[in-house]
Amino acid sequence: MTSVPQNLSTRLAPPAASGARRHHPGYGRWTPFFFLAPAVIVLFSIGIYPTLFAIATSFRRYNITRRADQQDGFPFVGFDNYFTVLHDRGFWDSLLLTGKFYLSVVPVQIALGILIALMLHRPGWSLLRAITRVSLVVPLATTYAVVGLIGRLIFNRDFGVANQFMSWLGVSSSDWLGNPTGAFLAIVVMDIWQWTPFVALIFLAGLSMVPVEIEEAARLETKSPWALLRYVQLPYMLPGLTAILILRSADVLKLFDTVFVMTRGGPGAATDLISIYVQRVGFKVFDLGLASAQAILLLILTIVLSRLYIHIFYQEIE
Amino acid sequence: MRKWLLATLSALVITAGAAVGDPTLARAEWALDKAAAPYKGTEINIIFLDRPGYRAIIKLLPEFEKKTGIKVNYEIVPYENSREKQVLNFSSKGDLTMALVDLVWIGEFAENGWIVPIEKFTSDASITDPGLDLKGFFPLLLDAFGSWGGKVYGLPFDNYSGLLFYNKCMLKDAGFDKPPATWQDLYTTYAPKLTNPEKKQYAFALQSLRGETQSADSFMRVLWPFGGSLLDKTFHSNLMSKESQTGLKFRQDLMKYMPPGVVSYDHVEAVNALAQGQVAMITEWSAFYGTLTDPKTSKLGDCLAVAPEPAGPAGRLPALGGFSLAVASQASPQQQKASWLFIQWATSEDIARAYVEAGGVSGRSSVYEQADIKAKYKFVEPMVASWQKGVPEFRPRFPAWAAISEIVAEVGSKMMLGEVSTEDGAKQIGARMEDILKKEGYYDGKKALRQ
Numbered sequence: 001m002t003s004v005p006q007n008l009s010t011r012l013a014p015p016a017a018s019g020a021r022r023h024h025p026g027y028g029r030w031t032p033f034f035f036l037a038p039a040v041i042v043l044f045s046i047g048i049y050p051t052l053f054a055i056a057t058s059f060r061r062y063n064i065t066r067r068a069d070q071q072d073g074f075p076f077v078g079f080d081n082y083f084t085v086l087h088d089r090g091f092w093d094s095l096l097l098t099g100k101f102y103l104s105v106v107p108v109q110i111a112l113g114i115l116i117a118l119m120l121h122r123p124g125w126s127l128l129r130a131i132t133r134v135s136l137v138v139p140l141a142t143t144y145a146v147v148g149l150i151g152r153l154i155f156n157r158d159f160g161v162a163n164q165f166m167s168w169l170g171v172s173s174s175d176w177l178g179n180p181t182g183a184f185l186a187i188v189v190m191d192i193w194q195w196t197p198f199v200a201l202i203f204l205a206g207l208s209m210v211p212v213e214i215e216e217a218a219r220l221e222t223k224s225p226w227a228l229l230r231y232v233q234l235p236y237m238l239p240g241l242t243a244i245l246i247l248r249s250a251d252v253l254k255l256f257d258t259v260f261v262m263t264r265g266g267p268g269a270a271t272d273l274i275s276i277y278v279q280r281v282g283f284k285v286f287d288l289g290l291a292s293a294q295a296i297l298l299l300i301l302t303i304v305l306s307r308l309y310i311h312i313f314y315q316e317i318e
Numbered sequence: 319m320r321k322w323l324l325a326t327l328s329a330l331v332i333t334a335g336a337a338v339g340d341p342t343l344a345r346a347e348w349a350l351d352k353a354a355a356p357y358k359g360t361e362i363n364i365i366f367l368d369r370p371g372y373r374a375i376i377k378l379l380p381e382f383e384k385k386t387g388i389k390v391n392y393e394i395v396p397y398e399n400s401r402e403k404q405v406l407n408f409s410s411k412g413d414l415t416m417a418l419v420d421l422v423w424i425g426e427f428a429e430n431g432w433i434v435p436i437e438k439f440t441s442d443a444s445i446t447d448p449g450l451d452l453k454g455f456f457p458l459l460l461d462a463f464g465s466w467g468g469k470v471y472g473l474p475f476d477n478y479s480g481l482l483f484y485n486k487c488m489l490k491d492a493g494f495d496k497p498p499a500t501w502q503d504l505y506t507t508y509a510p511k512l513t514n515p516e517k518k519q520y521a522f523a524l525q526s527l528r529g530e531t532q533s534a535d536s537f538m539r540v541l542w543p544f545g546g547s548l549l550d551k552t553f554h555s556n557l558m559s560k561e562s563q564t565g566l567k568f569r570q571d572l573m574k575y576m577p578p579g580v581v582s583y584d585h586v587e588a589v590n591a592l593a594q595g596q597v598a599m600i601t602e603w604s605a606f607y608g609t610l611t612d613p614k615t616s617k618l619g620d621c622l623a624v625a626p627e628p629a630g631p632a633g634r635l636p637a638l639g640g641f642s643l644a645v646a647s648q649a650s651p652q653q654q655k656a657s658w659l660f661i662q663w664a665t666s667e668d669i670a671r672a673y674v675e676a677g678g679v680s681g682r683s684s685v686y687e688q689a690d691i692k693a694k695y696k697f698v699e700p701m702v703a704s705w706q707k708g709v710p711e712f713r714p715r716f717p718a719w720a721a722i723s724e725i726v727a728e729v730g731s732k733m734m735l736g737e738v739s740t741e742d743g744a745k746q747i748g749a750r751m752e753d754i755l756k757k758e759g760y761y762d763g764k765k766a767l768r769q
Binding site for chain 2: 266
């Protein structure tokens with residue numbers, strides 16, 4: 001066995017408890033900066049700079065297809081864009097619809113997610129559980145646009161499996177994407193299909209944190225699965241629930257591809273979620289000032305909702 | 319000796335005169351490879367769509383690249399993203415050297431100075447084919463697709479006309495030996511006999527998915543033939559006029575002969591409904607002829623027939639659409655010239671036949687006069703008939719159309735669903751559209767009333 005060189009063992013030795021911290025001779029004042037710089041630069045260029053640019057743009061008349069705006073140098077207009085957004089009925093209708101969509105999908109995803117997580121947490125059937133865990137990743141790994149295309153096929157009136165399924169239940173075939181309620185239900189179903197596995201995996205991670213001895217002790221104490229869930233397992237799942245609520249809120253606010261491919265926001269305005277609305281203002285009309293104001297308001301909404309979730313649901317596990 | 323001199327001089331004079339006066343001779347001297355020699359190795363960039371006309375030119379591209387040494391880079395994008403991609407590229411001084419200009423973008427691209435009028439290049443004999451012959455294009459196409467404010471910017475490349483595609487076997491079974499000549503015929507005579515909801519068979523399908531399909535293919539299609547229009551001469555809404563309302567109400571009435579859920583039909587669904595025998599007639603772009611004749615995508619076979627769109631009380635004013643190619647002003651002078659050579663070649667009479675045979679629809683009139691082309695492609699005659707008369711502003715081509723189209727798409731599909739009446743819908747579109755046009759400066763004389 002080779003012995004550790006004298007100088008290396010000195011280097012590896014923890015700093016003396018008393019006296020000033022001693023660093024390697026190559027460690028200078030800027031060393032931490034160099035290590036942190038790549039992450040900060042990337043974060044700044046893809047996160048902070050675009051946000052600051054959007055804030056600046058939201059105070060300007062900034063339509064890149066309007067020559068007058070370009071000639072005027074995209075002039076500063078104060079809070080005009082924000083006033084326009086606040087008085088825009090279409091924006092509020094879309095936001096309300098997005099809220100309705102969120103309330104339709106998230107409770108179902110949570111309920112199904114808990115159910116799946118509990119089933120996967122049960123002892124036994126280890127091979128099947130492993131296969132199920134892997135297959136849960138498939139919807140998550142599917143591109144949003146592809147989910148939309150699959151949705152168009154599933155809900156096709158003539159050859160879609162949705163109508164096939166309904167006919168087995170004795171319900172006459174329906175034109176899902178051609179009527180407002182059907183189209184809304186269709187995008188709800190596709191979102192539940194795609195994101196329930198994510199919720200289930202987060203809950204499963206929470207369940208795996210429950211100490212085995214506590215769970216075993218609880219099983220000896222009670223035969224009620226509900227009591228076990230409520231008093232032993234749920235406290236470990238709550239931090240995950242907060243993460244789910246925050247991530248799903250942000251996701252729903254920016255959910256675009258699937259809905260655009262399936263319905264383009266129609267028929268009428270039945271699936272005109274806020275992301276579709278903002279995209280239209282930003283990249284069809286190219287009114288980047290107005291679209292930025294809308295995006296900033298949505299950012300504020302996301303932050304407020306996140307703080308609210310943390311305040312209400314989050315608690316450290318003792 | 320003197321005689322010999324005189325004879326030689328006379329011959330020289332005659333030859334020189336002929337060379338100056340005869341464009342065929344000038345043309346013989348101009349050659350694409352020679353003209354392109356200074357631009358060998360230049361790379362030019364353009365956006366293409368995943369449609370037959372683009373697949374056709376891609377097939378022919380190696381010939382151009384071999385002849386000229388110019389490298390054509392193309393990126394295929396969905397139509398829905400093509401404007402967005404180009405606008406962002408042009409406004410950020412990107413790498414595109416050419417613009418693919420949809421009929422409704424010409425005003426926006428030209429007014430923003432993103433594309434160059436062709437006169438900049440036609441004045442340079444070294445890069446302009448003497449056989450360019452702008453008169454060889456259908457005048458309606460050159461006017462609608464390529465011109466704005468009296469100047470030509472682009473040359474018609476991927477050209478469409480709305481046509482009536484129909485299943486003549488279904489019509490025959492219902493007792494009709496020819497297609498409806500008017501919309502009224504279609505509604506009163508043909509549609510009741512061709513509709514049988516129990517068998518899931520319908521007379522007609524009008525693609526009406528929210529988006530440009532709703533605004534251009536569905537909404538505008540019922541305005542013009544009935545004498546209506548989107549705007550009046552002062553650029554105020556004309557949707558409350560008797561004619562416009564008649565057209566919009568006609569669409570509502572006709573819906574009972576269309577498959578349920580037609581509001582969710584894009585082009586693919588409408589074409590498929592005809593191809594699979596679910597509907598007897600559709601009005602679609604000429605470009606879908608290939609899909610409907612391909613046994614892999616259609617079971618129509620010999621039952622497919624094509625006619626011009628039915629006429630309305632105001633005459634036959636079919637949907638008009640298509641794309642021109644224009645040189646981008648952001649390109650370097652070298653790239654601009656190379657791009658101009660490509661555009662001339664891609665839209666030239668020389669390759670028009672090969673382009674049509676590869677699946678494209680040329681804007682050159684002469685190719686459709688060839689008997690074998692007429693015989694082989696059933697869509698040619700009705701399409702040529704449709705291009706004789708039409709309205710370039712079938713959809714307004716000014717920059718505000720993108721915003722207006724979104725409003726029409728939203729309210730237009732609500733009308734079809736019965737969520738709003740044609741009158742209330744027309745009022746809503748009118749108010750929101752006029753608000754946009756006011757901001758654009760059309761009502762205070764800042765902008766010429768040009769559409």
